[in-house]
Amino acid sequence: MSNSALKVLAGAGATEDPVYVDDVFSTFLYEGTGSSQDISNGLDLATEGGLTWIKSRETSENHALYDSLRGTKPLFTNSTTDQSSSGPKQTTLLTNGFRPGTDGLINGSGNDYLSWSFLKKPGFFDVKEYTGNGSTKVLSHDLECKPGLVIVKQQDGSSNWGCYARDGSNDSEIGIGYLNLTSAFTTSGIAFSATDTAVTIYSSSFNFDATANGSEFIVYFFAMGGTDSNAAVFGDDGDESIIRCGKYSGDGNTAGPTIDVGFEPQWLLIKSTTSGDSWGLFDSMRGMPSLPSTPYVYANGSAAEANNDQWVALTPTGFYLKNSHDFVNGSGQTYFYMAIRRPHKPAEKFAATDLFKTVTGRSDSGSPSYVTGFVTDMGIQRAVASADNNFIMARQAGNKYSYTNSNTTSFANTGSSIAFDYMNGALDYFSSAAYRWWGWRRAPGFFDVVTWKGTGSAKTIPHNLGVAPEMIWVFTRDYGERHAVYSKVSGNQAWLDLSYTYSANADSAGAYWNSTDPTASVFSVGTNYRVNDSSNSYGLYYGFLFASVAGISKVGSYTGTGGDINVDCGFSNGARFVLIKTTTWSSGHWFLFDSERGMSSGNDPYIVLDTTAVSEEGALDAIDPLSSGFIVKGTAGDGMNKSGETYLFYAIA
Numbered sequence: 256m257s258n259s260a261l262k263v264l265a266g267a268g269a270t271e272d273p274v275y276v277d278d279v280f281s282t283f284l285y286e287g288t289g290s291s292q293d294i295s296n297g298l299d300l301a302t303e304g305g306l307t308w309i310k311s312r313e314t315s316e317n318h319a320l321y322d323s324l325r326g327t328k329p330l331f332t333n334s335t336t337d338q339s340s341s342g343p344k345q346t347t348l349l350t351n352g353f354r355p356g357t358d359g360l361i362n363g364s365g366n367d368y369l370s371w372s373f374l375k376k377p378g379f380f381d382v383k384e385y386t387g388n389g390s391t392k393v394l395s396h397d398l399e400c401k402p403g404l405v406i407v408k409q410q411d412g413s414s415n416w417g418c419y420a421r422d423g424s425n426d427s428e429i430g431i432g433y434l435n436l437t438s439a440f441t442t443s444g445i446a447f448s449a450t451d452t453a454v455t456i457y458s459s460s461f462n463f464d465a466t467a468n469g470s471e472f473i474v475y476f477f478a479m480g481g482t483d484s485n486a487a488v489f490g491d492d493g494d495e496s497i498i499r500c501g502k503y504s505g506d507g508n509t510a511g512p513t514i515d516v517g518f519e520p521q522w523l524l525i526k527s528t529t530s531g532d533s534w535g536l537f538d539s540m541r542g543m544p545s546l547p548s549t550p551y552v553y554a555n556g557s558a559a560e561a562n563n564d565q566w567v568a569l570t571p572t573g574f575y576l577k578n579s580h581d582f583v584n585g586s587g588q589t590y591f592y593m594a595i596r597r598p599h600k601p602a603e604k605f606a607a608t609d610l611f612k613t614v615t616g617r618s619d620s621g622s623p624s625y626v627t628g629f630v631t632d633m634g635i636q637r638a639v640a641s642a643d644n645n646f647i648m649a650r651q652a653g654n655k656y657s658y659t660n661s662n663t664t665s666f667a668n669t670g671s672s673i674a675f676d677y678m679n680g681a682l683d684y685f686s687s688a689a690y691r692w693w694g695w696r697r698a699p700g701f702f703d704v705v706t707w708k709g710t711g712s713a714k715t716i717p718h719n720l721g722v723a724p725e726m727i728w729v730f731t732r733d734y735g736e737r738h739a740v741y742s743k744v745s746g747n748q749a750w751l752d753l754s755y756t757y758s759a760n761a762d763s764a765g766a767y768w769n770s771t772d773p774t775a776s777v778f779s780v781g782t783n784y785r786v787n788d789s790s791n792s793y794g795l796y797y798g799f800l801f802a803s804v805a806g807i808s809k810v811g812s813y814t815g816t817g818g819d820i821n822v823d824c825g826f827s828n829g830a831r832f833v834l835i836k837t838t839t840w841s842s843g844h845w846f847l848f849d850s851e852r853g854m855s856s857g858n859d860p861y862i863v864l865d866t867t868a869v870s871e872e873g874a875l876d877a878i879d880p881l882s883s884g885f886i887v888k889g890t891a892g893d894g895m896n897k898s899g900e901t902y903l904f905y906a907i908a
Contacts, residue, residue, distance in 0.1 A: 259327075274489050275600040276497040279374040280538040282522060283352070284312075284676055288309070289364030292355050300348035306382055306475060307346065307353045308332075309360075310552055312367040318358050318552075318803075320348045321764055322382050323375070325410060325473060329360070331555045332434050335413045354460070356734070369541065369552075371522065377497055378486040381476040389468035392456040392527025400486040401426065401451045403479030403500025404524075404593055405436060407461065407761065410471040412804055417461035419447045419454070420528075420591050423481020423501050429591050430777035435555050440528035451485055475594060483518075490599065499595040502528065511576030519571050519655045519719055521595035522804040524554070524856045525582075529589045532581050534564065539597060539628070541676050543569050544653030546666070546732060546793055549577075550676075553808045569597075569651065571717040578634040599716050601721065602701035602804045610696045610807065613851040614680075616687025623680035624672070631681040633704055633799060634694040635659065639660070639860070641689075642867045648682075649728070650675040651704050652797060655732075659845075659864040662754040663735035666789060666797060687883070693832065693849065701808055703800040706732075707780075711789035713769045715777040716798065723773045724800035725810035726905060728753055729786050732795040739767055739785045743901040744812040746836045747772050747779075751903075753845060754865050756894075759838045801905060807885070809906045812838070816890055817898040824906045825885030830854070832880060832907040833885050834864075835894075839901045843894040846877070854878045854885065 281296035300307060304323035304644035310316070319329035327345035328338040343358035353372065355362040364811035373380040377399040385394050396402065407417040416434035431447065446457040455472075458466045465472060478486040487496045499516040505527075506512055522537040528531070534554035537543050541550040541560070549566040552558070574594070583590065602610060608663040612627040625634065636646040646661040652748040654673040655666045672685040681694060695702045699721035700744030707716045729742040738753035745751060745759035747768040752760070759805070763767070767786055769779035778800075780787040784795065786796065803809045803816065809824035815837075824830060831850040837843030845864035852860040857877050877895055884906060887896050896900065 271493070273491050273653070274376065275495060275598070276489065276596045277532070277598045279376045279778045280522070280595055281370075281372045281495070281540045283542055284325040285368050285370065287362040287364055287366040287368055287597050288360070288705070289357055289362060290737040291354065291357070292362070293580040294352045294370065296352040296370070298352060298372050299350045300372060300374065301350045304382065305380065306373045307348060308371045309346070309758050311360070311363070312369055312552075314359065314559055315557045315558050316364065318554060319344065319346070319361050319805050323348055323472065324382055324384050327356075330408055330410070330473070332416055333436060333557050334760065335415055337412050338410050340905045343538045351848075369538070371538070375382065378488045378496070379478050380496065381756075382590050383474045385472055385474070385477070387465070387467040387470040387472065390466060391458070392466050394451045394455050394456060394474060398472075398476050398478050399451060401479045402449050402454065402476045402496070403481075404477040405447075405449060405454055406475040407456065407465050407779050408473050409465075409467070410464070412467075412470055414463040417463065417465060419445075419449065419460075421449065421479050421500060423479045423483060424500050426479070426482055429502055430525060432528065432591070433462070434534060436744070437531045437533050437555060437733050439530055447845075451483075453879050458822060486730060487832055491601065492502065495596075495599075498572045499594045502591050505581075505584040505586060505588040505590060507579045509577065509579050509873075511584040513570060513575040514573045514592070516573040516594045518573075518594075518596040519569055520574055520594040521597040523567060523574060524593040525567070526591050527581060527585065527588050528591050530581050530585060532794070533707050535582060537567055539650065540567065542650065542653055543567055543649055544655075544657060545788060545797075546671050547653030568706070571719050579727055586871060590756065599699055599719070600808055605698060605806045607831070610698055610701050611694065611907045613691065613693050613832065613849040615851075616690040616692065618688035620684050621676040622682075623674070624682040624687040625681040625694060627692075627694045628679050629696050630678055631675065631694040633695040633702070633895045634681055634692050635689055635864075636682075636692050636898075637862055638689050639862065640869075640871050641690045644867055645862065645864050646670075648673050649704050649797065649799070651706055657730050659738065659753050660866050662737040662752070663736070665731040665733055665735045667733050673766065691852070693847075700802060700804045702802075705798045707798070708754075709788040709790075709796060711782060711787065713765070713779065713781050714787065715779050717777050718798070718800055720775070722775050722802050724802055726776060726801040726903070727773070727778060728799040730797045730799075731785070732797065739783075741768050741773070741778070742838065742903050743810065744901065749838075751836065751838065756844050756865060758841050758843070764829070773828055782819040807908050811904055813887065813902050815898050815902060817896060819879075819889050820887040820896065821881055822887060822904065822906070824908070826883055826906075826908040828908065829880045829882055830885045830906040830908060835887070836903045837894065837897070837900050838903050839892060840897050843902075846895060848878050854880055856880070899903070
């Protein structure tokens with residue numbers, strides 16, 4: 256259904272199933288087999304139409320592009336050649352993804368590959384082809400909004416990849432460039448035009464004749480977004496954009512400018528329009544972390560993925576530059592970017608087991624070490640049968656980690672096996688059979704991860720949880736400190752410490768949460784150095800945000816009685832995970848239980864997040880199963896059930 260029809264229906268009170276970026280775009284990383292394999296990314300590229308872009312991460316191979324109009328033959332963004340007809344290089348678009356051929360270009364045995372797939376959809380992407388007739392060509396498209404990037408390539412002959420770009424901030428032209436070249440954009444005398452229904456291509460549009468009589472051309476259209484309301488047709492209410500084209504000015508600083516695109520991206524294309532430099536391609540699956548280096552490939556080059564510099568990092572509303580190089584942030588240079596929103600399908604669309612899972616490390620030599628079955632964004636690792644630290648790791652922290660149990664550690668520690676570039680889990684293989692992993696997936700309403708730069712002045716931090724967070728864990732990046740915790744139970748004038756047994760610490764001055772409750776879009780931090788300091792030592796922070804989702808998760812409280820307590824979480828099959836911490840008694844641990852290790856009618860294995868004490872004792876009958884949640888036993892002790900004390904809990908079905 257068209258954008259205009261959807262808006263009419265919405266105005267009349269009718270509803271359509273919402274469409275999310277998850278439904279039209281996929282970054283999928285896979286390992287080549289050298290033989291036939293299907294890559295299931297959930298997109299119906301065969302029926303709906305679209306584009307799949309594949310690049311080897313480990314070897315010097317061309318970028319191979321396949322679309323639903325040209326069939327199985329690739330075009331190469333780093334080459335002027337026409338489409339290849341070589342059999343092993345062919346890829347078939349499927350109703351649930353694609354099937355790469357057997358060539359090392361796209362499926363070499365043991366090689367790692369990245370793929371980006373774009374489904375045809377108004378407000379996002381379209382693909383068309385035409386035959387040149389020797390004169391001006393008016394080519395209609397189905398974006399139903401203005402394109403921000405149009406890419407033109409001759410299929411049956413040698414030509415550059417012509418690009419026409421617009422700025423979504425003010426609906427103005429940025430210029431003409433070439434995807435296979437490093438040259439600056441042409442900004443004057445542009446012989447090209449675009450509307451929300453068509454583009455006009457002249458013989459002089461590019462440095463090749465894009466109207467050459469009898470020649471076949473393919474055209475890729477990407478929506479402009481930004482001020483174009485016709486592109487804002489996604490999300491729960493059909494009023495969100497999922498793509499944004501624009502430009503920014505470099506400042507030549509290593510702590511470069513922050514670019515607000517209106518959402519957190521998962522994919523970025525960046526190119527200097529004023530100097531000769533490469534087209535950079537970044538995505539959050541391979542990593543755009545706040546501190547470590549950023550994996551990237553060049554659209555105009557065949558080189559393998561590089562990961563030796565800090566280039567760009569994400570914010571809840573955009574991205575910021577971390578390097579002074581002309582590639583992304585040269586002083587006085589202008590840059591074109593195209594950003595695609597991170598996955599934003601709400602938690603209610605998933606099963607609880609697709610959002611959280613407890614798994615044991617695998618005993619073979621395979622990767623990932625922890626197989627959750629879903630893209631994992633944060634996890635806690637612990638050797639459960641011995642005294643050990645509780646490691647916490649996150650996609651946005653790259654290969655860095657901290658400990659929940661230490662008040663002297665930050666996310667400055669490096670782990671050689673930490674990796675989140677897997678579709679079904681986390682961490683490269685290491686001897687992990689003695690370890691357990693509790694893994695979370697980001698999803699609106701359920702869990703989010705944000706980073707922010709400290710200023711020393713009270714400020715609000717935007718987030719993408721979509722509801723008010725009910726519990727927030729804060730970690731420093733560079734300097735070891737206590738891990739401040741906000742909870743709705745202790746309120747906005749108190750803070751808990753993840754690394755201590757203390758009850759909630761009073762904060763009537765609002766130094767931690769600015770005496771302000773979180774909202775569905777922001778939370779507040781005060782001036783305390785544990786949550787908001789401007790110095791180099793503390794400057795950047797990580798926040799882990801948790802919330803209740805009906806039937807999936809619950810953040811709540813109960814009052815101890817010393818007897819058995821039924822805790823109703825609104826679940827139907829009981830809790831798989833329970834975390835308990837007293838907010839009023841002076842000496843209560845952060846107790847963690849899960850059903851994989853056992854929450855039975857007898858003694859229960861557990862760990863405590865605030866110490867390295869030996870876990871798996873099984874010497875305490877603390878938790879019993881309950882279909883609607885869990886039972887806190889009268890034998891649980893003062894740490895979980897002291898009469899008259901208040902307890903915070905976080906449970907997952």
